[in-house]
Amino acid sequence: DIQMTQSPSSLSASVGDRVTITCRASQSISNYLNWYQHKPGKAPKLLIYAASSLQSGVPSRFSGSGSGTDFTLTISSLQPEDFATYYCQQSYSTPFTFGQGTRLEIK
Amino acid sequence: QVQLQESGPGLVKPSGTLSLTCAVSGGSISSSNWWNWVRQPPGKGLEWIGEIYHSGSTNCNPSLTSRVTISLDKSKNQFSLKLSSVTAADTAVYYCARADTNAGRNWFDPWGQGTLVTVSS
Numbered sequence: 001d002i003q004m005t006q007s008p009s010s011l012s013a014s015v016g017d018r019v020t021i022t023c024r025a026s027q028s029i030s031n032y033l034n035w036y037q038h039k040p041g042k043a044p045k046l047l048i049y050a051a052s053s054l055q056s057g058v059p060s061r062f063s064g065s066g067s068g069t070d071f072t073l074t075i076s077s078l079q080p081e082d083f084a085t086y087y088c089q090q091s092y093s094t095p096f097t098f099g100q101g102t103r104l105e106i107k
Numbered sequence: 108q109v110q111l112q113e114s115g116p117g118l119v120k121p122s123g124t125l126s127l128t129c130a131v132s133g134g135s136i137s138s139s140n141w142w143n144w145v146r147q148p149p150g151k152g153l154e155w156i157g158e159i160y161h162s163g164s165t166n167c168n169p170s171l172t173s174r175v176t177i178s179l180d181k182s183k184n185q186f187s188l189k190l191s192s193v194t195a196a197d198t199a200v201y202y203c204a205r206a207d208t209n210a211g212r213n214w215f216d217p218w219g220q221g222t223l224v225t226v227s228s
Contacts, residue, residue, distance in 0.1 A: 001169075
């Protein structure tokens, strides 16, 4: 199985801050990497697919980059509605696997 | 737009079989998409369970494959999950999700709201 490791596991930030979350794959996955936002009691929401493509309807303050084994999700200016848990996920091979999540909290 | 909704018992006895259904609306289960199940145990991360295509082809997580059956019902536009011999470790919120695809890449969108299944006597 491909292991996905996110860092940090949790992060405290303020509205307006720039935030970067990192995801590392245990082997090269090209750009088969997706990012999701998950709020308690809600369905996970796709933010970024294929490492850097912004899903339709997702604000442009979200961006993704990377290829191979190292990827980042950046939120350029945090908004109140962005406080949630973020997951990366590889779709390079089955079993599809997720990172352990990064919990983004209000400072 | 496509919407997914999970349904099924919220409580299953140990050693029993967990059975869930995902109803698809706003689109056809016979479209060129894989249909997936993902779960999240309390306080833990997301785990992919498996997927099914409209042809009936399936792929499952090797950690669960001996206990998992995924099927679909085209007449009802829904797909289902059965997980046998459950234990407390199978307690989780279970989500269904469509895998969308482009240029060989795929991603999960949309997802259902999720349903909590508790394994307890």
